[in-house]
Amino acid sequence: MHNRHLISLLGLGLLLIWLFASFGSFYLVQKPFTPAAAAALANALLDLLTAAWLGLLGLGLGHRLLRWLQKLPPSNPPTLQSSSLPAFQPSTTELLILGCGLGLGALGLITLGVGLAGLLYRWLFMSLSLLLSLALWPDFLALYRRLRWPANRPNRLTMFYLFLVGLFTLLVALLPPIDWDGLFYHLTAPKLFIQAHRITSGFDVPHFNFPFLAEMLFTYAMLLRGDIAAKLSHTLYGLLLTGLVYLTARRHLSRESAWPSVLVLLSMPMIVTLAGWAYNDLALAFYQLAALYALLRGLGVRGQGSGVSNQRSVVSSQKSEGGAPTSTPVASRSAAQSPISNLQSPISNLQPSTFNLHWLVLSGLFAGLSMSLKYTSFIGPLTVGLILLWWLMRKKFTTPLSLSSILYPLSSIFSFTLPALLIALPWYLKNFFFTGNPFYPFLSSLFDGLFWDQFRADWYAQAGTGIGFDLKTLAVLPMLAMLGVRDVNYFDGRTGPLFLAFLPLILLYGVFRYRARAPERPPALDVLLIFALAQFLFWMLGVIWSRSLWQSRLLLPCLAALSPVVGWLWQDLAHLDRPQFSLRRFVNLLIGLALTLNLVELSLNFAQVNPLAYLTGQETRSEYLTRRLGAYYATMEQLNQTLPAQAVVLFLWEPRSYFCQVECRPDSILDQLAHDHYLYGSAANIAAAWKQAGITHVLLHRQGLEFIKREETEALSAPALEQLAVLEADYFEPVFEVAGAYQLYRLK
Incomplete structure (x- = not known):
């Protein structure tokens, strides 16, 4: 019996050896994929995992910050209805979406501090990420325990559309960067900071001194992995924005409008385009809408049919959102006992009985993060602050006038403005110490600025080149913006047809107050319309002033609120x-x-881009970039191979320097020759100034020069072009030329 058992074990072992040997030998001879394909797939997976790791760190850190915010003492408004207030208890969905956005913002600020300290090292950020992962492990577990399968699932057609849009977006985002502004400054500044191991000044690129929260996340991702992981961090904001639009519609409008709102947002081709680029627009739209969302939560707004009444407890609120229930009881009137039809003002519809200062602090944090992305973002926090102020002015106090009734509105405003200013302040302080101008390069008439003077300020602003107060154009401005016929950057600003199609209804409900007293009309509808209107009017002022601001992409915060x-x-x-x-x-x-036509267009673009060639190893990174960027990338490759390491290259009419491996000084606002002609006059003086600045070579972009000529820029005068001809004849020695588009010269 014992021998039989040994024989059976031996036979089983031999069979297993045979199975391993047969499968191994077969796939060793007939490989399912080449080593290049395996390497490409592994690289894509690592990029994806790095971005996911960054997102998880943001999620855990945001959850921890929200827990700390929970511990702040509540502050009760002096109203009769405020005898019992709900605790600050975000739902699971809110923790996932708002928490992740808050945590990513915190990671960006951490990177800023570490960078200013001169500690931008890969080993340090890898160690920091590992330590954060361990420290935040309890937060990950707490979030995991609260996860529930969503009850409000989309129908199959909606799921099919979302799946295809998400798949196309992700595959394109996994490709090497080719976007203009990414190669200009969004990725270039992080690359230079990493090379210097610190955030430093001394670069004649004004965009490097913009509020740089997104670029700090790009820096973090590039230290962990590379530029594709950095791009994916912006893709992550696209996912967060989509979730926030869903959450805004479901909580503040109605349950039925949640998935349609997501479809409206993702009907915009610009969302897919921007999600595949290393830009900051999706992050900006997210933080501005998050600030408004948190304000509405703080004011206690609930939509009709959103799953819970306006005054229900946090327990039922969290159950409706799919989160784990809490134990905070709240006794208050139902929404049916205070119908909207009895209210007088759209903003006074907001229910004071659930007023919560914790949400105002969170709104201020998001407002500060939005001001950490663009100078022009201030319009969002300003609008949110004015809505809060208007609500406080309209609020009916039922107690006699007292010190508390006076101080409470002030504390409400303070709870919003102080976090917003504290979060945004580091970027403006950095600018002040680096350049002498906290708003560099703007407001140059008030502050001196490094590398800046009135000539460059006028060139950059292009004041007076906008549409002006042309009433006919202003009357059809929404249509022109959505059609994109005058957009300076057509492909990254396409809005799709839905906003234009619903424009009459938006005006009917918003301006003419159609169904203003209908019980189905949620109070938040008016707040969203006011916010969107403020964003549009601000954009319109820019278009009136300068043609360079005619970019529908800058309307994304407006359109996100309108979705x-x-x-x-x-x-x-x-x-x-x-x-x-x-x-x-x-x-x-x-x-x-x-939506079907949108999918057709996405499919055709997908076929044209052909991301699978790169992702499956059929195309190298260099081959892909050459195919997509043409003469520009070929020039960068030849420049890197030809020039010595100590070369310093001055670019003329080419602002993109990301792929340059030697020291390159880009023509950031395409004014290099015009400004030098303004300063030095003759070609001899210009060449001498360049020599003194250490310039060894000049890269001339002919197509960029022709673009400036077509723009009929007055500052690029005929005398300046004459001096360019003298420079080419007497001071430039040709090195190489690429396709007639780029010429590299050695400076004599």
């Missing part, structure tokens, strides 16, 4: 249905057609 509005209007069309004709079904068909 829940359009989603709700889409659902509200049902009240216009007639027995003979259903307007809602007809609109459904049109929107379905628009």
